[in-house]
Amino acid sequence: xxxxxxxxxxxxxxxxxxxxxxxxxxxxxxxxxxxxxxxxxxxxxxxxxxxxxxxxxxxxxxxxxxxxxxxxxxxxxxxxxxxxxxxxxxxxxxxx
Amino acid sequence: xxxxxxxxxxxxxxxxxxxxxxxxxxxxxxxxxxxxxxxxxxxxxxxxxxxxxxxxxxxxxxxxxxxxxxxxxxxxxxxxxxxxxxxxxxxxxxxxxxxxxxxxxxxxxxxxxxxxxxxxxxxxxxxxxxxxxxxxxxxxxxxxxxxxxxxxxxxxxxxxxxxxxxxxxxxxxxxxxxxxxxxxxxxxxxxxxxxxxxxxxxxxxxxxxxxxxxxxxxxxxxxxxxxxxxxxxxxxxxxxxxxxxxxxxxxxxxxxxxxxxxxxxxxxxxxxxxxxxxxxxxxxxxxxxxxxxxxxxxxxxxxxxxxxxxxxxxxxxxxxxxxxxxxxxxxxxxxxxxxxxxxxxxxxxxxxxxxxxxxxxxxxxxxxxxxxxxxxxxxxxxxxxxxxxxxxxxxxxxxxxxxxxxxxxxxxxxxxxxxxxxxxxxxxxxxxxxxxxxxxxxxxxxxxxxxxxxxxxxxxxxxxxxxxxxxxxxxxxxxxxxxxxxxxxxxxxxxxxxxxxxxxxxxxxxxxxxxxxxxxxxxxxxxxxxxxxxxxxxxxxxxxxxxxxxxxxxxxxxxxxxxxxxxxxxxxxxxxxxxx
Numbered sequence: 001x002x003x004x005x006x007x008x009x010x011x012x013x014x015x016x017x018x019x020x021x022x023x024x025x026x027x028x029x030x031x032x033x034x035x036x037x038x039x040x041x042x043x044x045x046x047x048x049x050x051x052x053x054x055x056x057x058x059x060x061x062x063x064x065x066x067x068x069x070x071x072x073x074x075x076x077x078x079x080x081x082x083x084x085x086x087x088x089x090x091x092x093x094x095x096x
Numbered sequence: 097x098x099x100x101x102x103x104x105x106x107x108x109x110x111x112x113x114x115x116x117x118x119x120x121x122x123x124x125x126x127x128x129x130x131x132x133x134x135x136x137x138x139x140x141x142x143x144x145x146x147x148x149x150x151x152x153x154x155x156x157x158x159x160x161x162x163x164x165x166x167x168x169x170x171x172x173x174x175x176x177x178x179x180x181x182x183x184x185x186x187x188x189x190x191x192x193x194x195x196x197x198x199x200x201x202x203x204x205x206x207x208x209x210x211x212x213x214x215x216x217x218x219x220x221x222x223x224x225x226x227x228x229x230x231x232x233x234x235x236x237x238x239x240x241x242x243x244x245x246x247x248x249x250x251x252x253x254x255x256x257x258x259x260x261x262x263x264x265x266x267x268x269x270x271x272x273x274x275x276x277x278x279x280x281x282x283x284x285x286x287x288x289x290x291x292x293x294x295x296x297x298x299x300x301x302x303x304x305x306x307x308x309x310x311x312x313x314x315x316x317x318x319x320x321x322x323x324x325x326x327x328x329x330x331x332x333x334x335x336x337x338x339x340x341x342x343x344x345x346x347x348x349x350x351x352x353x354x355x356x357x358x359x360x361x362x363x364x365x366x367x368x369x370x371x372x373x374x375x376x377x378x379x380x381x382x383x384x385x386x387x388x389x390x391x392x393x394x395x396x397x398x399x400x401x402x403x404x405x406x407x408x409x410x411x412x413x414x415x416x417x418x419x420x421x422x423x424x425x426x427x428x429x430x431x432x433x434x435x436x437x438x439x440x441x442x443x444x445x446x447x448x449x450x451x452x453x454x455x456x457x458x459x460x461x462x463x464x465x466x467x468x469x470x471x472x473x474x475x476x477x478x479x480x481x482x483x484x485x486x487x488x489x490x491x492x493x494x495x496x497x498x499x500x501x502x503x504x505x506x507x508x509x510x511x512x513x514x515x516x517x518x519x520x521x522x523x524x525x526x527x528x529x530x531x532x533x534x535x536x537x538x539x540x541x542x543x544x545x546x547x548x549x550x551x552x553x554x555x556x557x558x559x560x561x562x563x564x565x566x567x568x569x570x571x572x573x574x575x576x577x578x579x580x581x582x583x584x585x586x587x588x589x590x591x592x593x594x595x596x597x598x599x600x601x602x603x604x605x606x607x608x609x610x611x612x613x614x615x616x617x618x619x620x621x622x623x624x625x626x627x628x629x630x631x632x633x634x635x636x637x638x639x640x641x642x643x644x645x646x647x648x649x650x651x652x653x654x655x656x657x658x659x660x661x662x663x664x665x666x667x668x669x670x671x672x673x674x675x676x
Contacts, residue, residue, distance in 0.1 A: 018405060018408075019220070020218070020220075020221065021221070022220065022221060022224075023169075023170065023172070023173040023224060023227075024169060024172070024173075026173065026176075027172045027173055027176050030176055030180060031176075034180060050182065052180065052182075053180070053181045053182055053183075054173060054176040054177045054180065054181055055177050055181050055183055055209055055228075056181075058173075058213075058221065058224055059209070059212050059213065059216070061216050061217065061218050061221055061222075063218050063221070095408055095410070095411065
């Protein structure tokens with residue numbers, strides 16, 4: 001069943017919305033991430049933070065145009081990354 | 097007795113006991129505990145986080161009920177951090193591993209995050225550090241228990257004295273319903289505290305610099321939000337003075353409330369229009385409440401100053417439409433961007449100008465940033481189908497500028513035509529008359545503009561060559577100089593002769609001292625802060641035009657501004673003694 005559990009699923013995304021990852025998008029991201037059992041990390045350059053932590057995500061300081069890598073490990077990693085990438089690339093439903 | 101002058105941001109006089117909101121951080125001793133105590137200490141943490149979370153959820157709920165879901169959403173971050181973040185585990189770990197006390201563990205972990213927020217480059221995102229401070233303070237308050245004098249247990253009405261108020265503090269204060277006035281060290285007319293005070297209708301003075309150091313809990317404090325004065329521990333004479341003033345004011349307020357539905361019409365039947373000046377969309381409601389017949393000046397800078405970057409056409413359109421719809425068919429005059437000099441968005445302060453008030457500001461700035469200007473004009477045009485929208489250009493000095501601005505407006509129209517977006521074809525186009533050049537050229541301008549609005553604030557500054565924020569020369573700044581009054585008369589006459597409407601939207605319009613004079617000079621349209629409408633209306637309804645003309649004639653013969661002020665004060669007092 002869980003043969004792919006330890007495989008890293010990676011996805012490049014970039015921040016589209018004008019205001020960047022401010023409080024509201026951070027909470028959207030974290031809420032979505034928390035629906036999946038896998039571990040989710042977000043990378044910006046050499047910085048890597050816990051995608052389920054609102055505080056860490058704020059500190060990522062991802063302004064408009066920032067390139068991020070989503071990294072998921074564990075069960076449902078693939079759908080988690082798909083859903084999160086969709087959210088980010090959709091600009092969190094905000095002004096782009 | 098200690099008397100301080102600040103910025104009056106919400107009118108009225110009140111006195112009562114001070115509640116000084118502590119902004120000082122908790123003093124947390126660096127203490128360690130024994131291994132056996134760890135479990136108990138961890139339970140305290142669980143409880144403190146749980147209670148703080150309850151606080152935020154309640155806050156969120158009450159803010160949502162009053163101010164809507166959008167505003168309430170600012171608390172989602174706090175709630176998310178306290179409920180989902182691993183920050184709680186980090187605190188528990190600090191107790192387990194390092195044997196810190198619960199408060200010390202909390203403060204260590206939160207400080208670490210605060211430190212990281214301070215390192216951030218982006219000004220907008222790093223401002224969330226305020227939320228991290230707020231969370232720390234609240235969790236510590238649960239643990240340490242002090243500072244509980246605070247708001248929930250208040251039984252007596254209080255005057256809140258603070259360094260500055262955060263949104264979460266004001267939300268709590270409002271909940272208590274015990275605040276009768278506000279005085280703060282920081283802030284300006286558009287700061288959070290000021291907006292809140294006005295919406296509660298309590299007197300407030302901000303920008304007092306160091307009022308928190310001069311006032312202690314329980315001190316008797318007078319707040320005069322009309323004149324921007326705060327007095328701590330007043331003597332008997334001062335108390336008596338303000339008691340009388342307050343009674344006069346409250347009688348007047350009752351009186352004025354009855355005026356709302358009545359027209360602004362003189363005793364001999366001359367109809368006058370009283371409009372409101374606004375900055376934020378929500379202020380339109382106050383204008384309607386106070387009986388304004390329209391918006392004579394809708395300042396549009398706020399979107400550019402509060403946001404991080406230039407607002408989109410859609411955002412602007414929505415902000416305009418909101419006001420236009422709220423005014424339900426009444427006139428709304430939208431002034432195009434008046435940025436520059438004292439109003440500059442952070443990111444655009446490239447080269448500091450040597451003489452910003454004479455520099456690239458306002459319409460000049462717009463005409464050099466055409467794409468941005470056109471976006472705004474399109475947004476205004478799009479809003480024009482939702483009501484009676486007029487567009488107005490600020491700081492015009494030459495006919496060429498007016499023609500250029502109109503040309504950009506035509507281009508904006510063509511853009512909309514191409515897209516098939518509807519707009520009002522004959523939208524009236526007016527100018528602010530706020531430079532000596534425009535005032536002198538009023539006759540020429542009147543042929544090419546559909547209306548005038550006299551901006552006395554800038555007109556005085558440019559005519560008297562004085563910066564009113566410079567204390568050493570501010571005394572020169574007064575609307576009462578006979579030269580200023582003659583200039584105002586000239587503009588009114590030029591408009592009358594050409595048959596275009598003219599209004600006056602400087603502070604002078606809302607100062608009841610000038611109402612009789614301005615009526616006598618021929619002004620029929622006034623635009624002012626919503627709160628000033630009732631008093632001015634009261635005066636309009638108490639005078640005859642014949643009387644006003646006589647006053648105006650006499651005033652213009654006076655030699656200097658002091659004589660003018662004394663004379664106008666006497667005349668106004670005869671009509672309405674409690675006002676001045």
